Each structure stands twice: as structure tokens, then as C-alpha cells.
Amino acid sequence: MQLGVAVYVLALSEVTADMGDLVGGKAAGLGALIRHDERVPDGFCVTTEAYRRGVVPAAEIIAAYQRLGGGPVAVRSSATAEDLPDASFAGQQDTVLGVTGTAELIAAVEKCWESLHSDRATVYRDAHGIDQHGVAMGVVVQRMVTPAVAGVLCTANPLTGRRDEMVVDAAPGLGTAVVDGASAVDHYVLDGVAGDQTGCLTSAHLDLLRAAGERLAGHFGCPQDVEWAIDPDDVLWLLQSRPITSLFPLPPATGKPLPRVFVEFGHVQGMLRPVTPMGMATLRAQITAMLAALGVRVEIVDIGGRLYGDLTDLARSRSSRRRLVKLMAVDFGPRAQAVMQHVLADPRFAPTGAGRGAARQAASLRTAGRAVVGIVRALARPDAARIRMFAAIEQLRARSVAPDDLRTAVERLRHVEARGDTDHSDAIMWPIVAGMLAAALPAALLKGVAGPDEMHAVLGGMPHNVTIEMDLALWRLAQGVGAHRHLLLDTPPGELASRHLRGELPDIGMAGFLDAYGHRGVAEVDLGVPRWAEDPTPVFAALANYLRVTDPEQGPDQRFHRAAATAETALRELTARARRRRPVRAMIAGFLLRRARALAGLREAGKFAGLYPLRETRRQLLLIGAELTDAGLLDQHDDIMFLTLDEVRVAVHQGVDQRELVASRRAVHRRELRRRSVPVALLSDGTDVETVLPRTSGGDGTLAGVGASAGRVTGPARVVHDPATAHVEPGDVLVAATTDPGWTPLFLTAAALVTETGAIMAHGPTVAREYGIPAVICVPDATRTITTGQLVTVDGGAGVVTVH
Known part of the structure; x- marks a missing residue:
């Protein structure tokens, strides 16, 4: 190619892997296959320059077609945003097979161009955060292979994630049934074990495909999704190879015995x-x-x-x-x-x-001794344990504040590196453990006497929970906004947050709330995530939700008090009934449940305390980031959160430019933010363990989970992925992948909670019980199975969600 000369048509043999902007992802991938000496049908590409010009370069296309020798060809879309590491665009844009003649060829090219902005392609780009305006379309034209059999090869198992298995789907003829899913296909799992083969592929065919898969995964350094065809002479042709974008990343090598x-x-x-x-x-x-x-x-x-x-x-x-x-x-x-x-x-x-080695056994015994002392002490005198705990938290808050004389990045970095990451004070840890044990053990003691829903009721309305206190403080703030109600309801939360930070909002008490709780936020345990004090958008969104509650009886303060009263009544009735059947167990269980009500609410306090040093560390790092930005080593101050401390050190002390490294990590982070499913457990070969467990079904319209808070509610579902801007009406059923304390303000207007993950004693279910709202956790794929607006029934006792 001559520099500066527009190129509208290019032979595939001239395409290289770095030409994605000129020829699109599919053509660049085919060019890479050719350069690795793989067998690819001959062809050419109509470049993105021709697309951007807007007129089909008919003369150049016809000339290239004639050089192929005419005859039937396959015409395939090759967009610039296609076959990417995190977006395959499989089936999103058009392919036309068996095209013969120049007029039909020109029409097929135009059809591929038009498919770039089809509804399905546009929605797919939006879902993957791809700029709609920057995309362009190349078109691949290849000599048609007349296959005896064709299909798709995945060099890793896309269902289970196993990297030591390949999966093949095949069908006789062109293989369009495989790609389109239009009819049944033959399915093969290649795990290195020979076996009798049935269907349209022979053992020799599978050997060819296995060898090709091994080569391609090696060529490109990651698992590949390969379209292929085998002609009547048993020759294997490769039609496309692109990364498998759905696989969860492989665990790192540990150097320890496998599997892990x-x-x-x-x-x-x-x-x-x-x-x-x-x-x-x-x-x-x-x-x-x-x-x-x-x-x-x-x-x-x-x-x-x-x-x-x-x-x-x-x-x-x-x-x-x-x-x-x-x-x-x-x-x-x-x-x-x-x-x-x-x-x-x-x-x-x-x-x-x-x-265990002797040293580890001794350490475990020392830990066990401290644990016994701390737990027994808390159970014996819970009020005193609680006082000691909050005194320790206040000391931690005071110690976390950095000295006033830190002036330079070097001084700030030295301070960050010198201070400890957390405080595991016995005064904080053992009361929490004691409360969790006191809440968990009675269920076994009262088996056959009390059901899970009764146990959940006893653990509702728990006092001394800092997260509940935070939510109720925001509720009280909402009750006092007076004449500013419409301002807070009618203005987008992001705009309210910006105006608050600029000092342009009337005084509604938000400054005081953020003084007390501004070190919190969604995903708050991640040092790299802004706190509410930095961006109070989620707080204003929650405030608007509170203002939509018009029935005083549905106010969170009333709901919490009712849950507490119900819990106390349930505790008295349960222990009285248990004494008649199992007096000794009833005495122990009653003691533990009373201690649970005194201590289990403290569970949130340990994390709350740990956020104080995190807030100060983040503040110092952002100041270092600002200095590195001024020096041209970062693009913006919060880029520092995409470095490690070692990388910050070389930037500060050696002036190393970290902008390129940050850009690549931000791209990976954005890609992972879009992932909606995270495996509960992985094996070292990439296996998502849950995918190999026996499947259970709750029947039509019924989703099985685990009951975590008693009660039964029917209402419209509200699927929420980001609480920062969530609009939750009173009576909505909140459906989320998971929740942390930063989500809990939404609970005050929700009628019930459904999550995909969690444990009964985790943050979300704990807060749900304390507000007296039903909760079902561990409902696989709830955020994808349920859609906003659907009427659902949440039965927290039975642990099921019914979609009506």
C-alpha cells in the first residue's frame, strides 16, 4: 500500500493483525490466520475507508472478484468493533452465503454495511460500552467452500470454563444450523480421551479439529471460538477465529500441587x-x-x-x-x-x-485461647463488651487521621506505607464473633421445635447496628426537608450531588450526615472507589426514594420498631414452647438468642471501623495522584487507584510515566464491570464448579433460593445494578446480584429483597430482617430471569420467588 492513498479493496493475503481500523475485526483475524500458515479460503476485503466514503467502490470490487475467478462467494461483515477480546459480536451483523455474479455481490456488500446500525448491533454495542459514532464496517469476500460438514470449535469449554477441554458443534453441509441455532447439531467434548464417535464427524475429523484448536490457542495466546468447514476431500478450512469473550479469567499459577x-x-x-x-x-x-x-x-x-x-x-x-x-x-x-x-x-x-506443623498448631492454640476468653467475656457481659468495642472504634478513627505536616508526594507515600492496613483489636473482633455464634447456634438446638422463619423473626429488628442507624439518620433527614421536598424529588441525583459539593444547595442537614457517614459508599471496601463524601449521588438518590413514602406506617423507623417488637414476642413464645419439649436446650437457646439480640447487631461495626483508615489512605493517595498528574505521569489524580504501591513508588521517586499502564488496566476494569456473573468457586483448570453440579428446578415460574428473612410479599420487581441512581418505589421488590451496606438505604422503601448470592448472616439479609422485609438469597441468575415491572411473590420462609 502507498501511504496517503485511499485503499478501498485489499487482498486478505495483504492484511495484517494490526489493520483492524482499516479492515475490521473479522478480516484482521483472517489475515492473522493466513500469516500463521493456516488454510483460509482465498478472498479480499472491502475496507472501512470505502464505508466511510459512503459509495460502494463497484469497479474495484468487481476486479477483485474476477481475480478470484468469479463463482459463488461468501460475503461477511467485518466491523471495527468486532471479534474484540471482550466483544465477539457473534451474529450481530450480516453474512450472505452463496453469492454469485457482480450485481448480487454489490447488493450483499451494501446489506453488510446496513447491518452495522441494525437494532441488534446497536443494542449490543451499548451493552458493551462501545462508542456508536466511531464504528465503521469492512466487508470480507471469500471463495465459497462446499463443505461436507461444518461447525464451530471452542478451544476451551464455554459452559464449564475448563481450559483442558475443547467443544465442537457440527452439522452436515454449510453449518449454518450450528451458527444460527436453527436445528439440532452433533455435540462433542474433546477431553483427550478417545472414544467411539457417532454423528457427522469421524475420529479423524476430530483429531484434525483438536490439532487446529491447539495451534490457534497457541498462536493467539487465549482460547478461541473457531468457525470451520471440512470439504468432501477431508480438507479442513478455517473461516474465522476470535477470542471466546464469555470465559471467566483463569486462576493464576501458584506453583503448588494441582488441582486447586x-x-x-x-x-x-x-x-x-x-x-x-x-x-x-x-x-x-x-x-x-x-x-x-x-x-x-x-x-x-x-x-x-x-x-x-x-x-x-x-x-x-x-x-x-x-x-x-x-x-x-x-x-x-x-x-x-x-x-x-x-x-x-x-x-x-x-x-x-x-x-499442621508444630508452630502452626501452637499459633492456633493461642488464637483459640484468645477466642474463648473474648467470646465468653462478651457473652457474659454484652453491654460492657459493646462499650469497649465502640471505644476502640473511636480510638481507631482518631489514629487514622494523617499528620497535618505532610506536604509532598514523598512524605505522603512514606506515611501510607508506614501505617498498618487494619486493626484486629480483640475489643472489636470477639464481640462480633460472639454475636454471630449466638445467632447461629440456636437453630441446631431448636431443630424440630422452631422453623427457619421463626428463627429469622427472632433475629429481626436487631439494635446496635451502625448501618441501620445510618439508614434511619437519612430517614430523619428526609422527614425534615420541608419546603425543599420538590427540589430533591425533581432534580437528578447527580446534579444535586454536584450542587451540594459546590455549596449551592440549601441546608437540609446533608453536611452533618456526610460528616458522620461520608466515609461509606457502595463497594466501600475497595480503596479505589469514591466515598459518599466525594460523590453523594447515591445518598441523594436514596433520599428521593424516602420522600416517595407517604404512608407513615411504612416509614423505616416504624418498620424497624415493629420488627423489634415482633422479635421480642417471638423470642418469648419460642422459648416458652421449647421449655415444654426440651427444657435444657430451651434454656441454652434462650440465653444465646437474648445474647444475639444484644450482640449480633455489632456485626457491621467492625467493617464500619475499618473504613476510617481506608478513607484517610485514599485521601493521601489522591493527593499523591494530583502531584503525579501535575508532573505528567498520570492523566488524572484518581488514576493512582489503578497502580500498586510499588508502581506509585517508582513514579514518585524515579519519575516513571504510568499513563499507558493505567489506560490498559482501566480498559480491563471497564470490561469486568460489565460482567454479570461471577463464579462462586473455580478450579485451577478454569472449571466453574457450580456448572457441573446437578441442576434443580423449582417448577414453572418458581425460582428456588434460600430464605433469609421471613414473610411473604407480592409486588413489582425492580432490578437494580447500580444503587447510585436507583429509583425504588414503595412496595417494589428489590432484585440485585448482591448488596453491601451502601445498598441498604434502598431497603427502606423496598417491600422485599432477592439476591443471587449471599449468606443468611451477610449484610443484606441481616438488614432485611431488621426492617422486617422478606428476603430470598442465592437465587441463580435472578437479575436476568426477572425483569423490572414483573409481578413477583417473595416467600422468605420457603425460600422461593414466584414470577407471575
């Missing part, structure tokens, strides 16, 4: 969104230290920006595996329990003879 099992830890904190690189480093250190304080050693790894714990050693330990499933009940929930039961039954995770 990794369980997702983020949903324990109510978040499935990816964590920023800076937040990941902090969270890994915090969780590792917290588990170590409890005598548990687990390596935390980053998979797809999510926190996963390597539980392999615990699963293979004779002493740990016996109680592993039960221990996961409190925070990880039933879905994680189910996958762990499956793992423990897998012979590859059979217990080994290795036991």
Missing part, C-alpha cells in the same frame, strides 16, 4: 464488581490478616479483579475438611457450601497425610 480450588470472597462483603488494583492489594492484606487472627491461613488471589481464597490446603487437610462446609454457612452461604461439598467428594481433593 478457589472460592470467591468478595460477595462476603456484598460486592461482585471488580476491585481496583490499589484496592486489591489492600483487601488481600486485610482479609489475610483477619483470617490469620482467627487461626486460618488462606492465600488470597486476584482472578478477574475479584478476591478468591485458595482453600485447597483446607480441603485436603484431615482436620479442616470435616468442618469446612459448616464453617462456610455463616458468611459464604448455601451456594458456596454446595460447591465445597462437591469438591470434597472429588478424589483429586482427597485428604493427604500431612498435618
